[in-house]
Amino acid sequence: MCLKEAEALAYKINDNALNNKIWGSLCQINEEAGEFGLALKYARKNMNLSIKCKNNYWLAYAFNDMAFCYGDLWKQDCAMYYIDKCIPLLKDVPMKERTILLNNIGFYYINTDTTKALKYLKEAYKIKPIPSTLDNIACIYARNGNIEKADELWKEALKTANANSKINIMEDMIKYYDKFGLHEEASKISSELIKVRKNREKKHSEENVKDLQTGIDRKAERKKNETTTLYILYMAVSILLISTIISIYHRHKINKIKGNYDEAQNQIQTYKDTIKDKENIENKYKSKIEEQEEFINLLQDNKLESINKGKSLYTYVMEGGATVTW
Numbered sequence: 428m429c430l431k432e433a434e435a436l437a438y439k440i441n442d443n444a445l446n447n448k449i450w451g452s453l454c455q456i457n458e459e460a461g462e463f464g465l466a467l468k469y470a471r472k473n474m475n476l477s478i479k480c481k482n483n484y485w486l487a488y489a490f491n492d493m494a495f496c497y498g499d500l501w502k503q504d505c506a507m508y509y510i511d512k513c514i515p516l517l518k519d520v521p522m523k524e525r526t527i528l529l530n531n532i533g534f535y536y537i538n539t540d541t542t543k544a545l546k547y548l549k550e551a552y553k554i555k556p557i558p559s560t561l562d563n564i565a566c567i568y569a570r571n572g573n574i575e576k577a578d579e580l581w582k583e584a585l586k587t588a589n590a591n592s593k594i595n596i597m598e599d600m601i602k603y604y605d606k607f608g609l610h611e612e613a614s615k616i617s618s619e620l621i622k623v624r625k626n627r628e629k630k631h632s633e634e635n636v637k638d639l640q641t642g643i644d645r646k647a648e649r650k651k652n653e654t655t656t657l658y659i660l661y662m663a664v665s666i667l668l669i670s671t672i673i674s675i676y677h678r679h680k681i682n683k684i685k686g687n688y689d690e691a692q693n694q695i696q697t698y699k700d701t702i703k704d705k706e707n708i709e710n711k712y713k714s715k716i717e718e719q720e721e722f723i724n725l726l727q728d729n730k731l732e733s734i735n736k737g738k739s740l741y742t743y744v745m746e747g748g749a750t751v752t753w
Contacts, residue, residue, distance in 0.1 A: 446476055447485050454492050458499060459591050467496035487516035491528050494535065503535075510535045526551045530560045541567055558588035562596045569603040577603065590627045594620065 450473040457466035470492035477485035494509035510532055517525060533548035545567055551560045561584035569577035581600050588596055597620040604613035 443476060443480055447473060447482075450476070451488060451492070454496070458496065459589075463496055463499040467493070467500065470496050483516050483519035487513055487520050487528060490516065491531055495531060498535065507535055507539075523554060526555045526557055526560070529554070530557065530563065534559070534563050537563065537566065541570070556583075558584040558592045558596065562592070562599055566599055566603070569599075569606075574603060574607045574609070590623055590630070593623050594627065597623070 450469045454466045454469040454473065457463070457469065470489060473485065474489035474493055477483075477489045490509045490513040494506045494513065497503075497505035497509065513528060514532060517528060520528060529547045529551035533544045533546075533551060536544035536547065545564070548560055548564050548567070551557070552564065561580045565577040565580035565584070568574075568580065578600075581596055584596050585593060597616050600616050601613045601620070604610070604616065
């Protein structure tokens with residue numbers, strides 16, 4: 428079904444407006460196919476979405492769908508609960524779009540408050556006289572004894588009704604025809620009703636709405652699981668790749684640091700060797716300097732001794748001594 432495929436797409440792109448339209452349509456299709464449980468599922472999805480989006484326009488239709496689905500499941504208390512929640516939201520729905528909502532509100536009040544029911548049904552009729560509205564008003568006329576007016580409305584409704592609406596209208600006609608003793612008319616309608624039901628059952632069998640939806644849901648779930656598996660695999664590969672890159676980077680960084688350290692150590696050793704060589708040279712020259720200083724000191728001592736000796740001789744000569752013995 429295209430709608431189911433559209434549902435998967437809308438969920439993927441997270442389009443609330445599209446989800447609202449799709450779930451509303453799926454609710455209606457399942458309700459018409461007699462799959463009331465599935466219809467309720469989509470009505471609830473739409474209700475939760477409408478509440479989340481704070482959209483009263485959507486919510487009015489969602490409450491209406493919830494009521495209708497519970498009515499189909501013979502849970503009248505639940506149906507009335509959502510009908511009453513729908514009424515205050517009518518103001519948020521454009522007048523020309525209120526027909527179905529007003530019709531359904533009127534329908535659920537037929538058995539508890541005929542006056543209130545007729546008020547909403549007449550409002551719906553003024554906007555657009557759809558078959559179900561005509562049927563509901565006809566039932567009120569029939570209850571009040573006006574079978575002629577009711578019959579007129581029923582016949583008008585049958586002209587444009589779809590299969591489901593025809594079945595509901597014919598069932599109401601048979602019920603009230605028998606009540607008013609119109610057994611021949613009731614018999615004719617019963618024969619037509621059997622044909623309509625058979626055609627609807629054949630159509631439902633061919634369409635097999637529930638199995639189609641289940642198959643698409645399973646396919647989507649498998650695809651989702653496959654996507655999840657691929658995502659996990661992708662993440663694992665990505666993490667492994669990142670880890671490898673980080674490891675290589677750190678290894679390269681460590682090797683670079685180690686290389687820099689070794690180079691620095693070599694430079695330090697070179698400086699140490701240079702300093703040592705300079706110290707050796709310095710010690711060598713220092714030793715020579717010391718030798719020269721000793722030699723100079725020796726010369727100075729000899730010079731001083733010579734000077735002292737010369738002075739002594741000079742004094743000796745000056746005092747009359749002879750130089751023959753020098």
